Amino acid sequence: MKRRALLLSIITLLLLSPSVWAAGDNSTSHIRSFDSGSLIQSDGSLWLWGYNQSVPTRVEGKPNVVKTFSNIINEGDLVFTLQDHSAWYVPRNNIAESVKFVSLEGLQNLIAVSSLNDHVLALNNEGNIFLADRLEDKNTFGPFQTLSGIDEVADIDSYYEERPNYEERWIFLKSDGSVWKNTKALQGFEPIPSLKDITAIAKNIALKKDGTVWTWPKEFDKNAAPSETLAVSQIHTLSGIKTIKANRYSNLAIDQQGRLWFWGATVTGALDNTTYHNDNTPVLLKGVQNVKDAFFVERSILALTTAGNVYIASLDGEKLSSQVPFTLLAQNTQSIKAGPRHIIMQKADGALWGWGVNKHAQLGIGDYEFLYSTPVPVQKPILVRLNNTPVPLSNGVITRNGQAFIPLRSVFDKLGAEVTYDYNSKIAKIDHSKVGEHSISIEINFKTSQTKVNSKSVELTNPPFMVNGIGYLPLRLISETLGAKVDWIQKEDTIVITTK
Template sequence: MKKWHVFLSFIVGLTLLASIPISASAADKPSNIQSFEPTSLVKSDGTYWVWGGNQSVPTQFHGMTDVKTVFSNNFVMKKDGSIWYLERNQSLSSTQIHEVKGLSNISAFHPLGNELFAIDTDGKVYTAVHTDGTLDLTQFVQLSGIDNVTNISGYYEFIQREGELRSVFLKNDGTVWKDKNALQSFERIPSLNDITAIDNNFALKKDGTVWKWPWTRQFSEDAIPLDTTPTVISELRNIKKIKSNGNSNIAIDDQSRLWFWGVTITGSSDGTTYHEGKVPVLLNNIKDVRDAYIVERSLVVLTESGNVYETSIEGTSLPGNANFTLLTSDVNLIKQGYRSIIMQKNDGSLWGWGVNKDAQLGYGDYEFMHSTPVPVQKPISVHLNGESVALNNGVMIRNSQAFIPLRSVFEKLGAAITFEEMSKVVTIKRSNVGMPPLTISINYKSGEVTVNNKAIQLQNTPFGVNGTSYLPLRFISETLGAKVDWVQLEDKISITMK
């Protein structure tokens, strides 16, 4: 994801009254988050929120309502079952919304090589249409010859020195099928029966055994057709979950123990070396494992008690006595992104960990990585005189204060905003008929603020994040005479201006 250019906007912060707290614990109210993905969520009121790129914190996308479920890759499903794709742009206001033709009531999307598959609740499989050599994510067609599918994965095999990605389909009867001819026909893998899960070139049987077939990822002049007959991994027994990212692999057995095999890493950039560990290793220093994830160069583990631990996979191998560090507790669910994770705690709050150079963690900054969990900012809506305000960046909480993008609010109040790039001085002018003229000047270099040329000392000095300027709202609200209320049950800030 590219770091998009950020347009200048103003974010005004509000110090809420002590009797109106900006945050609430699970005892105060239930979470308003209905579902979430690594960079998006839907609230219980059906509003859709995104972060990453220009949006450093969750920001409401006003063109999308009545949302039921969010998926990765900017797809959403509305309550009527229709599927929509958001072609995100630099500004949310210029983002295009497309209803996806040929899809409804989708349970999952599966990107695989140059294809994007979708599975509906009946097990039918669809693929995005190819137009002029690229995927058209607004049109899908159903695949014929394959149905009752519960999961899709894939692996590479070489045929006469030419690499080919094979799509693999798990059916609800436990059989596994693979693409035989560019998604035009499919054949069953005969030795795989009673399969409960597939991931890349691995399959988990109902009896707890794990099966694999070769996956060749590198071109070789003497590459020959592979024998793709699945074979059992003898070291693994009584397994209940498997995962693979195509390099590193993990398994959890019926005693909630964690196994690891595959790639570990040394070096960096052009000096990176991948070390293949072919024999699964039981990791003895972690117990009661519920789930596990390979994130960058780390192995992250969620335990049954809700604790989250991390250990590095840097080295020539991962030893059985690898040390795990506690990251956080009280976690109920984890969603994995490309280089980071988003965790939901028991109180409904979201927390991020990992690479953040494009604001993937929704924390409100662009630090390359956060090695300790940081809170994803709450999805807080802003209303002015009862009207929902569309923002280019969402509400930010700092030191129990809400900082709110209010450029559009100023415009609605008849104020004009100018910004001098060289001096970093912002000027806000109000010239409403029947109201006294007002000029607010903010110098973002010196922190000096004046109202009608009179110096004002602010409790919180102005600051900026990635080209966006922020300002405490107490000063603005008192100066303009606005009334501000925090609607806790809805995570909403209501501004009233007479």
């Protein structure tokens, strides 16, 4: 009887009650850490978004998550580690509905994971490197094995060398400050001469303890001798540098004064007509000051200042001027995690905001609008409990205009109701019947928002909606007189549904 009373309560109040349940926007953040497509709550739970999860969605069965590593093979891919030091891989794509996990056997205490071409490398806290080969589908990889010939590694990175064909090149920063690189096809390793007391590496540049920046070639003459590949030179324009960043084409450096430097490629054209214009002379970008961190995202430079402001400048053009304008994008920002085409920012109040390309729901805001040119708030990670038991959701709770919406199937499946959906007519039906009791049925037309309860039309104050094929219904206060209640536990970001 309890289940039936609760089902009656939810159905009646979802459809009839004028009052709404609203999630407070001013609740304290419980986010312990975050990445460009995931976050870890203070209770160790992992939440993912992107592809079929349009908002942060709690991962079931993997408690006590410690750390995440993003964009391992494809954008959105994730490796995470648990409190027991085990490692797991989460492949993401726009086909699979549910989140899948692959145990990375033999990997413990990971501190870095990186992929390039046909290989994935993992580094543990003992300085050992492990190698796995990408499989034929290019979306997964085989078992990891210890990579011999290199040890005491503190960091890894990768890039391509053109000599004359592209060759996969890995670099390894050792704990003694030396830098090593692999020979062809990871068959051996050799030190890069002249690189000592190195504190950071990024592609083919290295930062020395004294604040100088050093580099070595990525492109070579077809007839170049093998020894030329190890020719290292100092970038004399740069001194007093504390941070270096690099992508495949361009580089950034932040000096002790918080000034931002750029060298490498700018871009013109699009698609097949894209052209990269390379200039290896560092340019001091005078349009931004007191820079704390900087990123390449799509065809832009983003800079985070010590005051918490985020500025953006374009890389479009044949040359980047020292006077390139930086435009204010966001304020009150603590930190940024960047994907290839978007960023996730954490504000001073702990809330997450996204900016950039959202084609695969990278911004976690509950839609698939291709691009957001101004920052938008990532949906809050909200847990739903039914009689103190977490309700697994295929997609997380969405709040719109202060009201919470839950996936159609979530709670109703838990209550034993039969939920069907016709993809052609866009009509959902919820049926619940037991011997000796009256049947309850709801019919919702997601095209017209017309709703019927036991074949009688009902006017909805807040109509349901669909996101990527998932139907959402508004969650309303459930009267105790109907056998159950719904509470918003703000300090826990939790909806609690309780039967009496």
